[in-house]
Amino acid sequence: MSGLNNNQKKAVETTEGPLLIIAGPGSGKTFTLVERIYYLITEKNVEAENILVATFTEKAAQELITRVSNRLNEANISFNLNEMYLGTIHSICLRVLEENRQFTRLKKNFILMDQFDQQYFLYQRIYEYTQFPNVDLLLGERASRWKKAETLLKWLNKVSEEMLDVEQLKNSSELLVQALGYCYGLYQQHLEEENALDFSTIQLETYRLLKKHPEITTQLSGKLHYLMIDEFQDTNTIQEEIIFLLAGEKQNICVVGDDDQGLYRFRGATIRNILEFPSKFEKGKCKQVELSTNYRSHPLIIQFYNQWMEQIKWSCGGKTFRYDKQIEPREGDHPDSRTVIKVSGTDGLGNWEEEVYHFLISMKEKGRLTDWNQVAFLFRSLKNEKVVSLSNYLEERNIPVYSPRSNMFFERVEIRLIIGAFLFLFPQFPQVRKWEENAYLVEWEMYDQYLREFALVLRKPENQKLLKWCRGRAKEHMNLQQNTDYSFAGLFYQLLQFDLFNRYLEQDSYKVKDSRPVRNLSLFSKLLTKFEYLHRVTVFTPKTINIHLTTFFNQFLRFLINGGINEYEDESEYAPSGCVSFLTIHQSKGLEFPIVVVDSLNATPRKQHSDLDEILQETYYRKEPFEPLESTKYYDFWRFYYTAFSRAQNLLVLSCQENTASGQGTRNVPSKPFIESYSSLESWRDSNSIYDFEIEKVKEVNIKKEYSFTSHINIFETCSLQYKFYKEFEFSPVRQGATLFGTLVHQTIEDIHKSALRGEKSKITEENVGDWFNANYNNLVKKERVYLAPQTQKAALNQVLKYVEKQNNKWSHIKEAEVDVSLVKDKYILKGTIDLIKGQNNTVEIIDFKSEKKPDLVKEAAMMYHYKRQLEVYAHLVEERTGQKVSKMHLYYTGEENSNPYVTFPKDIKSIDKTIATFDEIVRKIENKDFTMKKRPIKQCRNCDMRFYCDEKL
Template structure:
C-alpha cells in the first residue's frame, strides 16, 4: 500500500498534465480522520488541491491510533502551518452528542492526568469536551465490574452483571453491549468468551483466532483426514512439524469418527469408506480435488443442517459462514499448487502439502472468522472487539478490559535512524514519550465509544511478590479507584439505553452477477453471493470476461485515435496481460486450447470491423444508479445511433443462439439490455434508440441480434 502511495505521489509530482487535469476537476477537498494520515498522504492532499488549496480537514488528535502504520499526529496539530498566517481557520467541535456528562468527564480527566508538554511544546490541542443538553441523566453511568483480589471470580462477575442488566435493566438485545480489549486473542479474553457462550450469551468476536476451534471446522478437517487414509504416513514427513499441529489433526479425526458412529450418519459413513478406498488405491484421474470433494461432503446432514433457512442473522449463520471460509481456503490451495483434479500421480504429494505445509501455516498464523461490514454489532450477540476495531463505532454499554496493560515501546533503532536522519521534517513528538501518548489515546478512544453506560472490568490483583503485578496497572489507578461497584449502583437499571444504529449500507447489484443468477436459481445466489462459498470451476465466466476486456482495450485504442496500435501482436499482448490479471484475481486457469479459442473470438471480431471504428462512442462505461434501497450497476459499450441517440452493444462470448429454441436465454439477455438502457438514460444525457447483442463466437452468420428500444417494456423490467 505504501508503494502505491509513493507511485501516486511521483505521478502527481512529475507529470504536470495529470496533476492539472485533476486540479481542474477537484475544487474542494474534505478529509475525515486526518489524525490518521501519514506524511505522504498529506503531500498527496496538497498536490490534489492545486493552486486553490481549498482543503478542510476534520479529526480528533486524541484518537490518533495508527502510528504503527506510519500515521503522524503532527499532520493535524501543525495543519495551520501549511498556510500563510491567518489564512487557515480552526473550528473547535467540542460538543459531544453521543455520551452523557459523567462519561465525558471521566475521559476528559483521563487525558488530563497525562503531561502532554515537553520543552515548551504541547503535543495535544487544549480542549474540553462537553455533553449536549439532551444527554443529561441522573443515574450513575461509570461503574466497575471486577473480580475481587484472590477470588478469581472475574468471569462469573461479568456474567452476573450481564444477566442483571438483561433482567432488571433496559437491555432489549445483547448487541447493545460491547467489550473492548487491547487484543481479543489474549487467553483471559478467550476464557471469558467461552465462559459466556457456555452460559447462553452468544459472543461475536471474528478476530479472536478461534476459526480452527469451531466445531464445524474441526469436523470438516476430520472428514478430509478420514477420506485420505494415507494420512497416517504423513507423520514420516515431519520436518519441524510441531506436536501441537499433529495433536490438532488427531483430535479432529477423533471428533469426526465419533459422529460417524451415530446411526443418523450411516449414509455418510458408507460414502466416506468408499471414497477413502478410492483415494488409497487411485488408478485413474478423478473429476474433483479438495474443493469438489468438500462440496460432495456437505450434502450430508452433519453439515447440510448448518445450511438451514434460519441463517439470516450473524449468530445463526456463524457455522455456515465458517464452512464458506473453509471452501475459499481449499480453492486457494488448488490455485497455488495448480491442482484441478486428483490424479494417481499428484494425490499423495497434494495431501502431504495440504496438511504439512498449507494448513500447518494457517494454524500457526491464525484466521479471522466472517465479519459483516454492514452490521458491526449483530443482533443477539455481545461484541468482543479490539479498541482499534471499535474506532468510529458507538455502543450503548461499553465494557473496557485489558486494565493490566502498560505503555509499550513501539519503535526500534531503525525508526530513530529514519526520523533523525532521513525525514523531510525535524522530529516531532519525543520518541521516548510516544508509547505513553499512544497508550492514553488508545484508552480515550475506548471510553469515548460509550453512549449510556461505561464499565471498567478486570480481575483485581495486588502484587504479592516477584512475578506478580498489580491489576489494574498504575496507569489506571487514578481513574479506577473512585469507581463504584455495579452491585452498589442500583440506578444503572433505570438508564434508558439506546438501540444500536443501523449502518444502512446499500447493496450493489449488477444484472449479470446478481439479478440473472438470482432469477436462474435463488438457492445458488444465496450460496455464492450471500454466504460467499467459493465456486469450484469458473472457467466459463473467466472466458467471457477475458474476451470482453480485450475488446475493451481495442475500443479504447480506437477512441484515442490510435487505430494503428490495433495489430495482431498488440491484441495478443493485451489478451495475455488480461489473462494474467484475471487468473490471479479469480484464482482460475484456462487450458491453452481454451485460451486460443478466446483469442480467436477477439481476432475474428476485429477482422469483421475492417478497421472502421468510427461507430464506437464510448467503451465499457461504468454506470451506477442509486435507488432507494440498493445500487444498480452495469458496464456498457455505447455506439453511435441516429441523430443524437446512442445504441447499446453487449458482447456475448458464445455462438448465436437458436432464435426459436432458445427463447428463454434471449429473453434474459433482452432484459439485461433493458436494464442497461435504463441506466444510461437515467445517469447520462444520452437517449437510447436500439440495443444489440454481439456474439463473438458466431462464425457462420450475422453475429448481431438487435432490439428496438421500447420504454414501456423497460419500465416493466425495472419494476420487476
C-alpha cells in the same frame, strides 16, 4: 441545513481554502460531512467528479454514500454520486491507477494482495530473501519461515509507506538497514514479475505516477476542486503527500479528525499530519473549526474521559502534541445517576467472570437491557486467554458472544469436523507428513485430535451413509490409480450432502449468531479455493496427491492456524441482535454502544518502536522526528483508552480482576495509569441508580448495497438457492475456466475500442491486436491460474480479428468502452458495465458482446428475452445517470461467421419499466432473505458445486 449547531454550520459553509475540523467523539462528524457535501452540490453547484471524499474504511464510505443519497432524494435532487471520488484512500488510489494504468508498471488484470496474500507470497519465497548478507539481523536467525515472512512484511510496508530511498538503504553503513534495502529491491522485482500490488504499494505506485507524470497530476487536480479527508489523524506519510498532490493549487482541502483518537502508529500513521496541518499553508490561511459538543454520552462519561486526558503532560521541548480542547455535553436534561461504575472481581477471590455475568443478568432482569447487543466489551486483544475464558463462561450461561476476531475459527465444532473429515479421507497423511523419521510439528497433535473427534461422530448410527462414503473415498486416495476430477474444494462440496454437515446449512435465521457455523464453512471453502489457486491444484493425480496433502496441512493450513483467522463480520450490523459484542479497542473506533465495558486494566505504556525504527526515523525518513520517542508510549496509551471510554452512550463500566496484593511475578491490577480514574468509582452492586434510566437501543446502520444484472439478478432468477450460498453466504465455487474465453475476447475488443477513442485507429492492425490479445491472455492466466488449449486460444483470437474485419476500419461510431455505471436508487445501488455507440439524432446505442455463435432466435427465445432485459437495465442506467437518450440495444455475437452478427432490440419504455420493476422486486426478496424456489433448474445443476447438497435435500 436544519439541525446544525453553530460550529457544524461554520464547518459546512467554509468551503474555500484549507480547513481543519477537529471533531471530538460523538460530535456529529458524519452528519456534518453529509451536510457539507450537500451544501457543495446545492449551494455551490459543484459537479460529482469535482469532489473527493476519503474515508478510513469501506464501511464508512458505504454509509456516507447511503446518507448523502438519502439526503439528496429527500430534496428531490438528481446527482451522479458514483462519479465522486469517494472511498478509502486505498480505493481512490486504485481508481487513479486503473484510469492511468498505461503510465505505470501495471498490466491489465493485475493481482491485488490482501495482508494474508502478501505474507504467504513472502513465505513461499522466503529462501531467496534469506540469501542476502546480514538478513538474520532483520528477520531473526532462529525464527520460523512464517515468522520471518511476518517480520519482513512489516518492514517492507514501512519502506513503502515512508517512501524511503531504496538505494540509500542499500548503501547504508548500518548492516541491518542494508539488508532491508536489498530485501525491498527483491520484493519490488517479485511484485513486477507477478503483476501484483499490495495495499502499501497501491499508494506508492500512485505517488510515483503523480510525480513522474505531472500532466496527469495537473489533470486530476484541475478536476478535483474540493477534497475532504476523514480520520486525518490516522493518515501516514505517503497518504499526506498524495492528498496534497491531488489538491493542486486550489488547496481546498478539508481534513477532519481527532488527534486524541490517533491509534494507528503501528501501521505507519503519524499524528503529526493533523497537528502540523495548519503550518502547511501561509500563516492565517488555514481556518480551524472545533466540534466539541458531544451528542453521544452522558455528561459524567464525558467528564471522566476529559479528566483521563488531563492526567499527563502533552508538552515537551516547547512543543505541544495535542490540540487544546474540552468536550462538552449537549444541552438538555440528563439522568441524574452514576453512569461510570466498576464491575470487578474482588482482590484475592478470582471472581471476575462471575461478577460480569451477574451484572449482565441484573441489568436484564431489571428491564434495563432489552437486547444483549446493547453491551460491548472492549479489550486490547481478543486472543488473550482471560478474554476467551470470559467468552466461554458467558456462552455456557446462555449469553451469546459476538467475537469475530477472537482467533476461535479453528476451535469451532464445524471446522474441527470438516478438517477431521479431510484427514479421514487421506489415511496416508500420518506417513507422508514426515520429511524425516524424527520430524515433528505441534499442529499434528491438533490434527490427530480432530481426526479422533470425526471418527467418533462417524460411528453414530445416523452417520452410516457418510461412513460408507468416506471409507470408499479413503481407499481410493490411499492407492490412487488414476486422476480424480476434483481436489480439496471439490471434496468439500461433496461432504455437504451428508447430514453431519448440511445441518449447518439449514438454518432459517440470518442473524449473525445463528449463521456463524454456515459462514465459517463458507470461509473454509474460500481458504480451500485460495490454496488451489496459489498452488495451481485442480485435481489429484497418483504423482501429486501426497505432495498436495503435505503442502496443504504442513504449510498452508499450519500458516493459517499460526496467523489466526477472523470469523464473519456483518458490515451492516456491527452489533448483531442477541449477542454481547467482544471487540478490540481498535475495532470499536468510530462506533458507539449504550453500555461499554472496558477491560485490559492491567496494561501499562510500552515502547512500540524498535532500534531499527529509531535508525530509520533519525537518518532515512523524509522529515525530522516529531514527537519525542520516549514520550510516544504514554501519548499512545492515553489516546488508546480515551477512544475506548468515549464509545459509551449511557453507561461506562471499568472491569478487571482486582489484584493489589501481588506476589512475585504478578502485576497490580488495575495498573498504575488507571489507579486515579478507577479508585473513585462505585461498584455496580452499590449503585442502584444504574437501574433508574433508560438504556438506548443500538442504532441501525442503513447501508445501501450494490446490485447488478449479471452478478445478482441473473443468479437469483436462475437459482435462488445458488444465490443464497454463493452471494449471501459467500461460498467460493471451484474455479472453472468457462468464462476465460469470453473475458479474453471482451478485454481485447475493449483495447481496440480504447485505441479508437484515443484517435489511434492506425494502431488497430492484425499484429497489434495479436499483441493485445497475448498480453491479456498472459495476465489473465497469471491472475486466474486457468489455461486455454492452443486451438481454443486461436479460436478466441479469430473471433476478435473477425470483429475488426467486419468494422472495415470504421470506428467513429464508438462512443464509450466498458464504462462502469452506477445509479443510486431509493433502496439500493444499481450497477453495470456498458459499451456505448453513437446513435442517430444525438442518441446513444448500447452494445453487449457475446463470444459465441448467434443462437436460433426462435428455439432460444427464453435466452434472448433474458439478454433483452439485461440490455434494458443498461438502458435505464444510461438514461437515468447521464440524461442521454438510448435509441437501440444490440447483442453482437463475435462467434458468428456466416450471417449478420447483430441482434437488435428497439427501446421500449414500457418494457424497460417492467424490467426495472422486476429488478426492484428481486432486490426486495434478496434483502428480505427470501430464497424460496418453485422448481429446481436441472439444466444449471450440472456445473454447480452445490448439486451434491441439492441432490440430497431437494
